Structure formats: structure tokens, C-alpha cells
Amino acid sequence: MATLTHTTAEKATYPVEGMTCASCASSIESMLRAREGVTDANVNFAGKTVQVIYEPTIVNPTQLRDTVKEIGFDILIETQTQEQLEEREAQAIKTLKQKTIVAGVLALPVFILGMFLHGHFAWGNWAMLLLTTPILLWAGQRFFTGAWAQAKHGRANMDTLVALSTGIAFIFSVFNTVYPEFFLSRGLEPHVYFEAVAVIIAFILLGKYLEEGAKNRSSAAIKKLMGMQPNTVRIVRDGGELEIKIEEVQVGDRVILLPGDRVPVDGEVASGTTYLDESMLSGEPLPVQKQPGDKVFAGTINQKGSVQLIAQKTGGETMLAHIIKMVQEAQGSKAPVQKLVDKIAGIFVPVVLGIAIVTLLAWIILGGEAYLTEGFLSMISVLVIACPCALGLATPTAIMVGVGRGAENGILIKDAESLERAHEVNAVILDKTGTITQGKPTVTDVVWASDVQHEKQLEAYFYSMEAQSEHPIAQAVYAYYKELGAQVQQPDHFNSLTGLGIEADFEGKKYYAGNYKLLQQHGVTIPEELAQQTIKLQEDAKTVVYFADEKQALGVFAVSDPIKETAAQGIKAMHDAGLEIYMLTGDNNQTAAAVARQVGITNYKAELMPQDKAEFVKQLQGSGKHVAMVGDGINDAQALATADISIAMGQGTDIAMDVAGITLMRSELTQVAAAIKLSRATVNTIRQNLFWAFFYNVICIPIAAGLLFPFTGFLLSPMIAGAAMAFSSVSVVANSLRLRSVKLK
Incomplete structure (x- = not known):
């Protein structure tokens, strides 16, 4: 892979045509990564796409396409509309269906002749040869062209296994049909295996056809999103x-x-x-x-x-387009477990070829010429049954369905890693403002100290200061006084103090507006009457903003941010899911306590700076917790980036959503538990898929090689091997599709 010094790399996702297995995906990735100018390439076998990060000044899309074509595949570099993609896909499935039907119709008489009427007709072998030839050369053409394209580059994939097994069996059968005397003169029966060739190809094509239909259903969510574009x-x-x-x-x-x-x-x-x-x-x-x-x-x-x-x-700049792009990239990204599976799939086919050769040699060495036929059949069975398709489909199909299911429920997942890692979360940190509360505070109370004079002038100063700030509470004050018709006065000096408030100078005198810490730091006293009023306001879950000069607090302004209707329900759902919940806020302790009490949270921390939130995340991680941070503002970005999983509210700031691995479009806490449940269900499905894929190969390859023959006389027919291989892939995809019905709430 080329190491680039440029920073102008582009990321593009292209549809891929011609893939038949996980080894195909591995071959495409390795060829693209080896290309000068490509920093990374990831193939989504289930989604039939490749995501390439490349340097456009070194390599262009046409050259990327040529690289892929060298090994027998194609990528669509021209912009394709959803209709065009669906039309191409429908045509490919139609062709596959036609070949499956033709192969099935021709394979049936071959099967009957080979299994039940063999030896009854002198012309039987010739009839099977005539019927099997179009199955092999037309219906099964893709396997041979794909195998040859791979072989030219010293690679092997599923096509290699199918082409070798059926090709060798066909050539051997043709030889025995044309020149049976060769074996007869040696006292051996000149067996033919036309029925195995025909049925294997028919079964594999049937499996591929069913698999394609199932994979299309797994990408239904993205098609539904795209259908929202007129x-x-x-x-x-x-x-x-x-x-x-x-x-x-x-x-x-x-x-x-x-x-x-x-x-x-x-x-x-x-x-x-x-x-x-x-x-x-x-x-x-x-x-x-x-x-x-x-x-x-x-x-x-x-x-x-x-x-x-x-x-x-317009076009790719709309919110819908960004959602579609995020879902596509997430469905095409790879979970950490998939990277290991890809490595296994990449070496799997060469290993199987070695096992097949050892199988044939073992039969001949241990059994002699009398067992040549059994050795030959066992070798074919090993080649047929060992297809790594199920292994390759195990993770990406589950990821595709999981990400799609999330999108349908307003849960946007940035990448597969976020979806996989979320299942480990056992502690959730919630920001208060905009996460638990609505994030739309309003002024409810204005209380001035009894000895204050010139209230109108002071209100003008306070309003003018808050007009300079972008904090949600400041915006509430600004909106309140703007409605009253107040006029903004330009301060002589203004300064924003992160996590504390603001300060400004008017007519040579300094004023402060902010929280209790701000007044503490500057030695400002609070009159007893204001202190008492503040306690009462905070007990009602109201946030208090102090307004003061350099000596004492002049007044307090109470701002109320209503709690979201579904907040308590969402927090209960998280508790039910076994999650520990913590609330962090920059607000004062009394307000934090009141909000926590109302929504059912026992663990909370108040008066925190943005860096304090990130530090608390690290503390929980240090104690062995897997932490999810849920927030919506710029002040949450540091904590979001520090957490194991970051979850942003969709109605929050762009920076929060950029940092987050998961975005909740509905901005409801009920979605947090739903996202965790979706992750757990997806990871369970991946584990089930991988177990059955590995179990299938570990059990079936030794049986195909003839392990049971010395003890039971059982020898696996290549036809049964073909059927088992085909339906193993279908079963993995079908298991992934069960995620579409998992209950999230």
C-alpha cells in the first residue's frame, strides 16, 4: 500500500459486479491497495460495493476500474441513479435465474440417468455428456472465467474451487466416455460423473439465486431512504x-x-x-x-x-443525502471482527486446494488403485463443500441489516465498529441541557437586590452582555428582553469565560453575568436576600444566572429548561437494559439534583467544565467501564470523543454529530436503549453466523474427505456437498434478516 504525503485524498464508493464469495472481496481489496495512489480499500461483499480512499493526483477512477478488471471483476465508476442500479441488479438476477432454471431442467435427466439407469442404455454416457456440456459451458461459465482471471494473478477463490471440481470431473467423464478401454484393460470400471457436475452447478446456481434475493432484502432500508428522493x-x-x-x-x-x-x-x-x-x-x-x-x-x-x-x-448536500451517505458508508464499513474473518477467508481457498490434493493422495496411497474412484469423489466433495461464502457473508449481512434497521428507527450509525462496540457499553453518561431537557430555556423569574437603583439601565447592560454570547441560557435571556423591546448597547470591553459566564465594561465599570463560580473567582459577595431566593429557584430545577458588578450581586435571573416528555421513560429503558446512568452538567448542584430526581437518576455531577466531563469519562473507563457519552453541544465534543461510544442528539450541533459514532435523529433518550439493544442483537447474530460458518467447514471438510468411510462406509456425494454449500450461505443471510424483526422498545 502506498504511503502518501498528500492530504487531498478522496473517498468514493463504487458498486462492484462479478463477486461470488468472500475471497473475491479479499482479492479486490488487495489488488486495489497494492495500486500506487490508493491508501485503503474496503469491499462490502453483502452490499456489493467497494469504498476506496485514493489520491486523485496519482490514480483516477478509470485506473481503479482497470485494476479490478484484471482479476475478472468490474466497478461502476460512472454516477448511477438508484433506478439504474436497480435495473442492472434486476437484469443480473434475471440472467442468474435463467441459468439456474436451464441448469436445473438439464440436470434432472442427467441425474436420473446417472443414478438410476446407469448401465441400462449403451448411449447413456453420451446422452449425459450432451446434456451436461451446456450446463458446464453456459450456465457455469462464470466459474471458469472467474477462476482463470484469478489464476493469471496467482490467486484463488470460490470460482477456483467450483471450476476445478466440476472441470476435473467433466474431463475425467468425457475421457471414460470416449475411451473406456483405458480402465477396462486394467480391470477397473470407467466411471463417469456427469450427474455430479450437472447437479453441483445447478445447486450452486440455485444457492446464489436465493442468496442474491436475501441480500437484496438486507439492503431494503437504504433503498427505502433513496426512494424518498423524487x-x-x-x-x-x-x-x-x-x-x-x-x-x-x-x-x-x-x-x-x-x-x-x-x-x-x-x-x-x-x-x-x-x-x-x-x-x-x-x-x-x-x-x-x-x-x-x-x-x-x-x-x-x-x-x-x-x-x-x-x-x-440540492443533490448530495441535502440532509437526506447526508443521511443516505452515512448509512451507505456504515453498511460498507467493516466491524473489527470482520477484518480477522477476511484474513481467514483470504488464505482459506489455497488451504482447501491443499486439503483436496492430500485427500486424493491419501486414498491412493492407503487404498491403492482400487480406491481411485473414492479418492477422486472425495477430492471433488472437498473442493465443492469448502466454499467460504457463508464465512464471508456472516458479518457484513448482519451489519447491513442492523444499520438499516437503525436508520428506519431514526438511529444513524456512522460505521460498523460503532455498531459492534456499542454492545459492550455498561455505563451511559448523559449531558443535561438538550439531552435530558429540551435545550430551549426560557426566563421565568427576575429578582433584583432591594438596594439596587437604576434597574432599567442595569437590565440594558445585562441584556447587551447576553446578546454577545452563544450559550443557550444567554440566548434565552436575549429572546426574553428582545420581546420586551430592549435595545442593545455596545460594551467597551467583552470577554467570554468558558464554563463560568461573561464579563463586560460599560462606562468604565465592570460587570459579570454567569454562575456562582464566576462570582467566587472574582470575590463578589451575594446579598442574603438574593442567596435565599436563589435556593428556592434552584429547588424548582431552575438555572440561576447572577448579574453583578465588581463588589456584589445585583440580581438573579431564573431560566427554566423543561425536561423532555420521554426522558424518564428513556432512562427507565436504560436501567432495564442493565446500564448504569450518570448525568453531567455545567449547571449548579441544586438544579442538577432537581432534574436528576425528576427523571430517576441517582448518579450526577454538577458545575463541570467541558474538560471535567472528559476527565470523568476517563475515570469510568479506568474502573473497567465501557462508556457511552450522550450529548448535543460543542461543550460535549471533548467527552464524546473520549468515550468508547459517542451518541449525539440529532437536533444538536454539527460538531457533536461529526464526533459521534451514533446520531439519534429523534433526540429522544428512548433511542439510546434502542441503539444498545440493536448493537447487542447484531453482535449476537454475527456470533451465530460465524459459529455456524466455522462449524460447517470444520465438520464438513473432514467428512467430505472420507473420514467416516473406514468406520461406517459412508462417503459424501459431491451432489450433496454442492447442495450443502449452497444452502449454508442462504441460512447465514436468512439468520441476519431476523434482525429486521428484533424488538428495540
Whole structure:
């Protein structure tokens, strides 16, 4: 893999055509990684995509495609619409279905002739040769072309196993049909295995057809998300109305939205009033009224009125597009356990080839020429039954279904590692503001010290200071006084003090606005009457903001941030899931205690700075806890990055969502327990899949080699081996699909 000094690497995901097993995926990855200019490549076998990180100044997509083509595969580098991808997929499945049917129809008479009527007709062998040839050369062509492409580069995959087993059996059978005297003259029966060749290919094709159908169902969630994007849009341009393709919409276009339409872009209502179904984003079932100036998002549904929108984000820039991209990347990413499985799959086929050769030699050496036929059959059975498909599908199919199930429930998972690691979480840290509470504080009480004079002037100073701050509480004060018609005065000096509050100078005098720590640090006293009022306000779960000059507190402002309706329910669900819960806040201890009491939290810490939250995460990790941090603001970013699993509220800041491995679009705490349950169910499914995949190969390969023959006389037929191999893959995918019905709440 090339080591790059550039920082302009691009990440792209391309559909892959021609993959048949996990070894195929491994081959594509290793070829791409060996290419100059490629920093990494990850193939999602279940999703049939490859994610490539490359340096565009060194290698371009066409060269990437040529690299993959060298080993018999193809990647679609041209931009494909969802309709085009589905059409190509449907055509590929249709062709596979046709070959499966033809192979099955021709294999049936071959099977009957070979198993029940062999020796009854002099022309029987020739008839089987005639029927088996199109099965091998047309229906099974993909196995031979794929094996040859791999062999040219010294590689092997599932195609190699199938091509070798059926090819050798077919050539041996043709030889014995054309020249039976060779073995007859040596006192041996010239056996033919046309029925094994025909049935093996028919069974493998049937298994692949069923597997493709199951894999399509596992990616249903991403298709559902993509289906939320309309294909065409009505816009007003040059004074006239016209209908254009969605990709032709430009920022600034005036879009017409009629009842029943899906919103095609992110934008702002320009005229008209309507109600939108935004459940795909918020989870709220009730439509939301939209008036001029209100924001709208792509994928939501217009319920009643007709409005016109101004397009602000189009195509890949919309929120829906970002959600789709996040889900696609998560489904295509690899869980840590998958990397180990990939290494095993990469060496699996060469090992199987070695076992097959040893099997044949063992039969000949131990049994002599009399057991040549049994050795030959055992070798074919080993080659057929040892396909690593089930091993390769075990993890990615579960990840695809798990990530898709999460997306359908408003749980966006950034990558497979986050989904896998979340099952280990046993401690959850919750930020208070915006996580437990609504994050929309309002001023409820204003209390001035009895000896304060010029209240109006002081209120103007306080309002002007809070207008400079971006803190949610400051914004509440700003909104409160703005509604009263107050005017902002520019301070002579302003400074924001992280975790404490703000300070400013007006007319040569310094003022402070913030928490108790701020006043403490500057030696500001609090009159007894204000101290008593503060205690009462804090007991009611209200946050208190002090306003003071350099000597004493002049007044207190109480701000209330209502607790979310589902907060207590979500915390109970976490307790029921066996999770320890901690609440961290920069707010004062009394307010924190009141909020914790109301929602059922016993462990909490108050008056914390952002770095204190991150330090507490480390403390829990040091005691052996696997910690999930749930937050929504810039002040949570450090703790989110420190935690084992970071969970962001979808209505929070962009930085919180960028850092987080999981984003909850509904911003409800009930989703936290649901995300943990989804992770546990997914990891259990992966473990089940891997157990059966490994168990299948560990048990079946020795049986196929003839281990039971000396004791029981049992020898596994290559036909049964083909059927077992085909249905092992189907069973793994079917087990993964059970995740679609797992109960999350």
C-alpha cells in the first residue's frame, strides 16, 4: 500500500459486479491497495460495493476500474441513479435465474440417468455428456472465467474451487466416455460423473439465486431512504413553470410543492402555508405547520397546502443525502471482527486446494488403485463443500441489516465498529441541557437586590452582555428582553469565560453575568436576600444566572429548561437494559439534583467544565467501564470523543454529530436503549453466523474427505456437498434478516 504525503485524498464508493464469495472481496481489496495512489480499500461483499480512499493526483477512477478488471471483476465508476442500479441488479438476477432454471431442467435427466439407469442404455454416457456440456459451458461459465482471471494473478477463490471440481470431473467423464478401454484393460470400471457436475452447478446456481434475493432484502432500508428522493421537480424559471430532473435543480431555484409531493431539496418556504410530515427526521407523527421563512428538508411529505420554496441545498448536500451517505458508508464499513474473518477467508481457498490434493493422495496411497474412484469423489466433495461464502457473508449481512434497521428507527450509525462496540457499553453518561431537557430555556423569574437603583439601565447592560454570547441560557435571556423591546448597547470591553459566564465594561465599570463560580473567582459577595431566593429557584430545577458588578450581586435571573416528555421513560429503558446512568452538567448542584430526581437518576455531577466531563469519562473507563457519552453541544465534543461510544442528539450541533459514532435523529433518550439493544442483537447474530460458518467447514471438510468411510462406509456425494454449500450461505443471510424483526422498545 502506498504511503502518501498528500492530504487531498478522496473517498468514493463504487458498486462492484462479478463477486461470488468472500475471497473475491479479499482479492479486490488487495489488488486495489497494492495500486500506487490508493491508501485503503474496503469491499462490502453483502452490499456489493467497494469504498476506496485514493489520491486523485496519482490514480483516477478509470485506473481503479482497470485494476479490478484484471482479476475478472468490474466497478461502476460512472454516477448511477438508484433506478439504474436497480435495473442492472434486476437484469443480473434475471440472467442468474435463467441459468439456474436451464441448469436445473438439464440436470434432472442427467441425474436420473446417472443414478438410476446407469448401465441400462449403451448411449447413456453420451446422452449425459450432451446434456451436461451446456450446463458446464453456459450456465457455469462464470466459474471458469472467474477462476482463470484469478489464476493469471496467482490467486484463488470460490470460482477456483467450483471450476476445478466440476472441470476435473467433466474431463475425467468425457475421457471414460470416449475411451473406456483405458480402465477396462486394467480391470477397473470407467466411471463417469456427469450427474455430479450437472447437479453441483445447478445447486450452486440455485444457492446464489436465493442468496442474491436475501441480500437484496438486507439492503431494503437504504433503498427505502433513496426512494424518498423524487425524480422530477416543478420549478418557476423565467416567469414560467417547468418540470425538470432532480439533479438539474440549482440553489436559488423557486420550487413548487403540491399536496402529496415529497420535498425535493432543503430550503425555505417563500410563499404559502402548509403542513409537512417530518416523521422521517423527527419521529413525530403529527404534521408540522410551515409558513414563509420556515426551513424544510428533502424527503419530507407535503400534506395539505401548496407552497413555493427557495432551494438552499440540492443533490448530495441535502440532509437526506447526508443521511443516505452515512448509512451507505456504515453498511460498507467493516466491524473489527470482520477484518480477522477476511484474513481467514483470504488464505482459506489455497488451504482447501491443499486439503483436496492430500485427500486424493491419501486414498491412493492407503487404498491403492482400487480406491481411485473414492479418492477422486472425495477430492471433488472437498473442493465443492469448502466454499467460504457463508464465512464471508456472516458479518457484513448482519451489519447491513442492523444499520438499516437503525436508520428506519431514526438511529444513524456512522460505521460498523460503532455498531459492534456499542454492545459492550455498561455505563451511559448523559449531558443535561438538550439531552435530558429540551435545550430551549426560557426566563421565568427576575429578582433584583432591594438596594439596587437604576434597574432599567442595569437590565440594558445585562441584556447587551447576553446578546454577545452563544450559550443557550444567554440566548434565552436575549429572546426574553428582545420581546420586551430592549435595545442593545455596545460594551467597551467583552470577554467570554468558558464554563463560568461573561464579563463586560460599560462606562468604565465592570460587570459579570454567569454562575456562582464566576462570582467566587472574582470575590463578589451575594446579598442574603438574593442567596435565599436563589435556593428556592434552584429547588424548582431552575438555572440561576447572577448579574453583578465588581463588589456584589445585583440580581438573579431564573431560566427554566423543561425536561423532555420521554426522558424518564428513556432512562427507565436504560436501567432495564442493565446500564448504569450518570448525568453531567455545567449547571449548579441544586438544579442538577432537581432534574436528576425528576427523571430517576441517582448518579450526577454538577458545575463541570467541558474538560471535567472528559476527565470523568476517563475515570469510568479506568474502573473497567465501557462508556457511552450522550450529548448535543460543542461543550460535549471533548467527552464524546473520549468515550468508547459517542451518541449525539440529532437536533444538536454539527460538531457533536461529526464526533459521534451514533446520531439519534429523534433526540429522544428512548433511542439510546434502542441503539444498545440493536448493537447487542447484531453482535449476537454475527456470533451465530460465524459459529455456524466455522462449524460447517470444520465438520464438513473432514467428512467430505472420507473420514467416516473406514468406520461406517459412508462417503459424501459431491451432489450433496454442492447442495450443502449452497444452502449454508442462504441460512447465514436468512439468520441476519431476523434482525429486521428484533424488538428495540
